[in-house]
Amino acid sequence: MIYTLTLNPSIDYIVELDAVSMGKLNRTKREEKFPGGKGINVSQVLKRFDIESTALGFIGGFTGDYIESFLSFLKVNTDFVKIQADTRINVKIKTDTETEINATGPSITKAEYEALKEKIKRLTSDDTLILSGSIPSSLPASTYEELVEICRDQEIRFIVDAEGDLLKRILPYRPFLIKPNHHELGQFFQTTITTVDEVISYAKKLNQLGARNVIVSLAGEGAVFVNDASIYTATAPKGEVKSSVGAGDSMVAGFLAALEKTNSIEEAFQYSVASGSATAFSIGLCTKERVETLLPQILLENKLDQGD
Secondary structure, three states: OEEEEEOOOEEEEEEEOOOOOOOOOOOOOEEEEEEEOHHHHHHHHHHHOOOOEEEEEEEOHHHHHHHHHHHHHOOOEEOOEEOOOOOEEEEEEEOOOEEEEOOOOOOOOHHHHHHHHHHHHOOOOOOEEEEEOOOOOOOOOOHHHHHHHHHHHHOOEEEEEOOHHHHHHHHHHOOOEEOOEHHHHHHHOOOOOOOHHHHHHHHHHHHHHOOOEEEEEOHHHOEEEEEOOOEEEEOOOOOOOOOOOOHHHHHHHHHHHHHHHHOOHHHHHHHHHHHHHHHHOOOOOOOHHHHHHHHHHOOEEEHHHHOO
8 A cells, every 4th residue: 555644734725816915905816725735645646546545644623624524525545643733724825926825834742743653653565655745843853764764664665755954864764766856956966957967967876875766857858767777868748837736746646656557667757757747737736637648748768778
């Protein structure tokens, strides 16, 4: 079973207005509410690809109830730890520009955190855990390390979608997959990356530091895949980018879904790029049909064949 972990989920409340007048009454033209959180996004996309997963994390209050009922309606499995505090609400204000107001999130007690760890300890070597998103301020900075230590001890395959110092601390535990974009890759190595060859070089370094599989997204320039045995580049399909929200999460879901169905790294990488692109070309998360429409445009090149 695939498990996704969202430590600090939210309700994303999206409001659209012609303009915002500060200090005055403003009325919306349109509003929508969605469950927010990177792991929750992965679970939703996996469900669209007919792959079962279970969403883990913390939820509380009426906002947490909304998230659980929303996912239940989509037939996404959940096993959240119920907390005393309310799940946060993030506000996205859309005018001619977009403004985001993200809440800090609830306080997590020691007992609630221990309850989550107990759930993860029940996973086995047949399971995969995806850890992604921010850590609530009430939890220790070492939270991801503590959780991947459990994964290592239980021989649970795990994926981490993180950046910066958090990623540095996780790499020695040998995550199955990490997925930085080229800006995050440059920041990690304190440099500016401008070419595909540079991406390959630094992705190899992440592989050497412990990441078993590395996907680096290059926005409109495609993506790069590196592991111990393979180096591939992928072209990007053509389309109008409407929103980048959830594109990275869709790439993770697409990779896992295709790998589970085909056991082919090449097909998984191709499906990952198609999934991220399909979300970027949509308002909301990708659909299976949209992904499969884009697949023929994504051409892989084996860079090892060229002596890299």
